[in-house]
Amino acid sequence: MARYEQVQGTVALITLTNPPVNALSAAVRLGITETVTRALRDPEVKSMVICGENGVFCGGADIREFAKPMSGPPLVPMIAAIEEGEKPVVAAIEGAAFGGGLELALGCHYRIAHSKARVGLPEVTLGLLPAAGGTQRLPRLIGLAPALDLITTGRHVTAQEALKLGIVDQVTDQSALDLAIQFAQQVVGQPLLPRKLSTRQTPCPPDVDGLLEETMAQVKQRARGAMAPIACVQAVRAAATLPYQAGMQKEQELMATLFHSSQARAMQYCFFAQRAVGRWSLSSGAHSGNSKPRPVSKVAVIGLGTMGRGITVALVKAGMSVLAVETNKKQLEIGKQMVSAMLKHDAQKRNATPRLDLLHFTIDLLELKNTDLIIEAVFEDMALKKQVFKELSSVCKADAFLCTNTSGLDVDELAAVTKRPELVVGMHFFAPAHVMKLLEVVHGSRSSPEAVATAMHLGKRLGKVSVLVGNCAGFVGNRMLKPYLEQANFLLEEGATPELVDGALEEFGFPMGVFKMSDLSGLDVGWRIRKEAGLTGPNVDPRDPPRRRQGRRYSPLPDLVCEQGRLGQKNGRGWYLYDKPGGRVATPDPSIHKFLEEYRIKHGISPRQIDRQEVVERCLFALINEGFRSLDDGIAAGPEDIDMIYVFGYGWPRHRGGPMFYAGMVGLPRVLTRLEHYRQAHPEVPHLEPSPLLRRLVASGSPPINKWRDFLQRPHSQL
Numbered sequence: 165m166a167r168y169e170q171v172q173g174t175v176a177l178i179t180l181t182n183p184p185v186n187a188l189s190a191a192v193r194l195g196i197t198e199t200v201t202r203a204l205r206d207p208e209v210k211s212m213v214i215c216g217e218n219g220v221f222c223g224g225a226d227i228r229e230f231a232k233p234m235s236g237p238p239l240v241p242m243i244a245a246i247e248e249g250e251k252p253v254v255a256a257i258e259g260a261a262f263g264g265g266l267e268l269a270l271g272c273h274y275r276i277a278h279s280k281a282r283v284g285l286p287e288v289t290l291g292l293l294p295a296a297g298g299t300q301r302l303p304r305l306i307g308l309a310p311a312l313d314l315i316t317t318g319r320h321v322t323a324q325e326a327l328k329l330g331i332v333d334q335v336t337d338q339s340a341l342d343l344a345i346q347f348a349q350q351v352v353g354q355p356l357l358p359r360k361l362s363t364r365q366t367p368c369p370p371d372v373d374g375l376l377e378e379t380m381a382q383v384k385q386r387a388r389g390a391m392a393p394i395a396c397v398q399a400v401r402a403a404a405t406l407p408y409q410a411g412m413q414k415e416q417e418l419m420a421t422l423f424h425s426s427q428a429r430a431m432q433y434c435f436f437a438q439r440a441v442g443r444w445s446l447s448s449g450a451h452s453g454n455s456k457p458r459p460v461s462k463v464a465v466i467g468l469g470t471m472g473r474g475i476t477v478a479l480v481k482a483g484m485s486v487l488a489v490e491t492n493k494k495q496l497e498i499g500k501q502m503v504s505a506m507l508k509h510d511a512q513k514r515n516a517t518p519r520l521d522l523l524h525f526t527i528d529l530l531e532l533k534n535t536d537l538i539i540e541a542v543f544e545d546m547a548l549k550k551q552v553f554k555e556l557s558s559v560c561k562a563d564a565f566l567c568t569n570t571s572g573l574d575v576d577e578l579a580a581v582t583k584r585p586e587l588v589v590g591m592h593f594f595a596p597a598h599v600m601k602l603l604e605v606v607h608g609s610r611s612s613p614e615a616v617a618t619a620m621h622l623g624k625r626l627g628k629v630s631v632l633v634g635n636c637a638g639f640v641g642n643r644m645l646k647p648y649l650e651q652a653n654f655l656l657e658e659g660a661t662p663e664l665v666d667g668a669l670e671e672f673g674f675p676m677g678v679f680k681m682s683d684l685s686g687l688d689v690g691w692r693i694r695k696e697a698g699l700t701g702p703n704v705d706p707r708d709p710p711r712r713r714q715g716r717r718y719s720p721l722p723d724l725v726c727e728q729g730r731l732g733q734k735n736g737r738g739w740y741l742y743d744k745p746g747g748r749v750a751t752p753d754p755s756i757h758k759f760l761e762e763y764r765i766k767h768g769i770s771p772r773q774i775d776r777q778e779v780v781e782r783c784l785f786a787l788i789n790e791g792f793r794s795l796d797d798g799i800a801a802g803p804e805d806i807d808m809i810y811v812f813g814y815g816w817p818r819h820r821g822g823p824m825f826y827a828g829m830v831g832l833p834r835v836l837t838r839l840e841h842y843r844q845a846h847p848e849v850p851h852l853e854p855s856p857l858l859r860r861l862v863a864s865g866s867p868p869i870n871k872w873r874d875f876l877q878r879p880h881s882q883l
């Protein structure tokens with residue numbers, strides 16, 4: 165797993181050979197240990213170069229090995245042997261040097277990078293810290309503040325930034341390997357001690373404690389309960405305050421607390437799940453491996469509201485030409501101003517030029533005749549969307565794909581009004597569409613594999629995590645959100661306050677609780693949907709009592725709040741009070757408390773003490789239960805799909821792995837028992853009835869999450 169060659173007479177070239185990313189598996193570590201020992205012993209060899217095969221230096225430790233018993237030579241002594249050796253070693257970094265890969269490079273005496281290479285210590289994103297000396301060597305090389313930044317965020321750094329920071333010694337547009345070999349010959353005989361990072365002092369600012377405290381406070385706030393970022397600060401502190409060996413000891417101790425933690429397992433599960441959801445398949449036998457996307461160069465976006473603007477920005481940022489369409493000149497001008505401003509703002513942040521030349525605006529649908537793919541983002545109104553799809557079907561070229569950004573309407577119903585139902589798919593973006601990483605690609609019953617492949621591929625080009633889902637009301641994400649919102653409202657009826665519910669969910673790790681999130685989205689959005697569904701407004705069945713609709717318990721609280729003119733952040737009043745319309749800082753509102761008290765009195769409800777555990781269980785177990793139903797219906801292909809939808813689209817804390825992974829961590833029998841308990845207490849809430857799949861899994865001994873697919877009633881039946 166490490167190839168040994170002698171080049172230019174005196175240079176030992178060691179190549180890591182473990183495709184696709186040359187991860188440091190046990191075999192690779194053994195290969196490095198043996199080849200380095202050989203080179204150090206060979207009197208003909210004066211220096212060494214370490215590189216990776218196939219244009220990638222090294223993607224770090226082999227993450228798949230973390231779940232198995234450790235075998236092979238450990239990384240720390242392997243890297244120490246390279247650094248301590250008396251022959252200069254140069255790392256030739258092409259592609260990527262991440263995690264253990266960069267730590268290996270830091271053990272080398274020099275680093276040469278290709279201009280397209282990226283480096284970083286992303287262990288924190290796996291629930292770990294860089295534990296092969298990274299927390300001790302990087303600060304000694306680049307200083308305390310930049311090392312804290314890189315290690316606590318895990319961000320990837322370009323070769324140019326790495327050169328500026330001093331992580332690499334040279335960057336080249338040519339072959340990094342050729343330059344490294346040349347370099348390795350030139351440095352023979354030069355003093356090696358100053359190049360050994362373990363011998364250096366960490367460059368620190370005068371107020372070390374102040375910097376560490378400030379960083380710790382920021383990290384704790386960002387971490388939302390994740391342990392790894394905090395351990396990263398503690399480890400880097402050791403690099404600034406302790407001798408090297410004691411720092412290494414601290415690094416190992418901190419790693420020991422993280423390594424087998426549920427958070428690390430959750431985050432490593434997310435790493436692989438994110439990649440797995442890209443490998444989609446349909447019941448027809450079509451799959452990502454045998455279905456080719458069609459090239460798309462011209463895209464149109466219909467509707468330049470909240471979503472259309474974000475989608476347009478995302479497309480332009482990916483270098484695509486976009487024709488943006490609105491109903492009239494006034495709306496078009498507003499949309500144009502907004503999109504241009506968003507692109508300029510984004511370019512300014514990146515010190516780049518906004519690609520306004522890729523944007524075209526029109527109110528004339530006839531201009532769409534050469535477009536390859538159209539994304540409709542008009543109001544959530546089936547009649548309007550059908551009208552738009554009919555027009556698109558007649559004006560667009562026969563093989564153009566027609567996609568809808570609907571949040572949950574029936575994709576088949578839209579496809580049916582076109583002459584090309586096989587080219588219709590859902591592309592459900594999340595707000596703000598140029599920021600949020602999730603794309604639900606909705607497969608209608610007649611969507612072709614080519615249409616699915618093209619939408620999935622387009623999502624990838626936009627930098628999204630694309631997840632293929634089936635067609636049902638709300639698809640996967642919004643369908644599961646319904647019981648979650650419902651439970652939150654019931655908790656208010658029973659005695660909770662918005663801040664109690666939100667506090668419990670934020671403590672769980674969500675960036676904001678359900679009521680703050682609703683205020684942010686706008687309370688009128690759900691109100692409109694409930695009116696259309698006949699749950700409130702003039703279409704309600706007059707025989708329904710106020711707290712019952714369509715045969716089940718219903719809470720009119722959100723409708724009553726809207727009727728008071730409280731629409732959320734947009735007008736400064738929702739479940740909370742804001743300093744001004746559009747304000748972001750939520751303050752508990754005594755008039756909402758009074759309103760809730762009066763409501764309970766009116767409906768004869770005796771408020772009770774509700775604790776945080778009940779909030780988490782009622783809201784999240786109801787959501788998880790619907791996740792099991794979506795799996796059993798074949799609307800979600802697997803638990804990983806649901807988990808990635810929630811992590812990337814709904815702010816589910818990554819260190820808890822997603823709702824389905826979390827259910828497995830809590831224990832399926834416990835989730836079942838608690839749902840049964842709440843169902844008994846609230847017999848009029850069908851969403852609390854444990855799903856048949858959950859029952860089957862528990863009856864089968866609660867198999868691990870990677871076996872759940874074997875228990876599905878209709879695997880892929882809807883896809």
Ligand SMILES: CCCCCCCCCCCCC[C@H](O)CC(=O)SCCNC(=O)CCNC(=O)[C@H](O)C(C)(C)COP(=O)(O)OP(=O)(O)OC[C@H]1O[C@@H](n2cnc3c(N)ncnc32)[C@H](O)[C@@H]1OP(=O)(O)O
Pocket residue numbers: 184185187222223224225226227228239260262263264265267286287290292293294295296298419420423436439440
């Ligand atoms: C009492 C107990 C004491 C316990 C103490 C234990 C001490 C243990 C000592 C450990 C020492 C720690 C060493 C180190 O600090 C830890 C690490 O290095 S962790 C790994 C850090 N690296 C990363 O996070 C990088 C991960 N990879 C990527 O970001 C990307 O893959 C890439 C390298 C940028 C390449 O991107 P792409 O080209 O887009 O390719 P893909 O992402 O699709 O990947 C292709 C394929 O490769 C698989 N893969 C990638 N990286 C790894 C890896 N590091 N290990 C295993 N597999 C990897 C990836 O999953 C893809 O495969 P697929 O999933 O599609 O089958």
Ligand SMILES: NC(=O)c1ccc[n+]([C@@H]2O[C@H](COP(=O)([O-])OP(=O)(O)OC[C@H]3O[C@@H](n4cnc5c(N)ncnc54)[C@H](O)[C@@H]3O)[C@@H](O)[C@H]2O)c1
Pocket residue numbers: 466467468469470471472489490491495541542543544545548552569570571572592593594595685
């Ligand atoms: N807002 C969200 O958070 C969100 C998230 C995901 C999906 N969606 C979905 O995206 C779609 C758009 O939602 P939004 O929030 O952007 O709505 P919005 O009200 O902000 O914007 C809709 C835009 O469509 C334009 N429009 C209406 N009819 C049109 C027509 N015939 N031709 C061209 N333009 C037309 C309107 O002028 C308006 O600018 C909806 O289907 C919604 O359910 C919204």
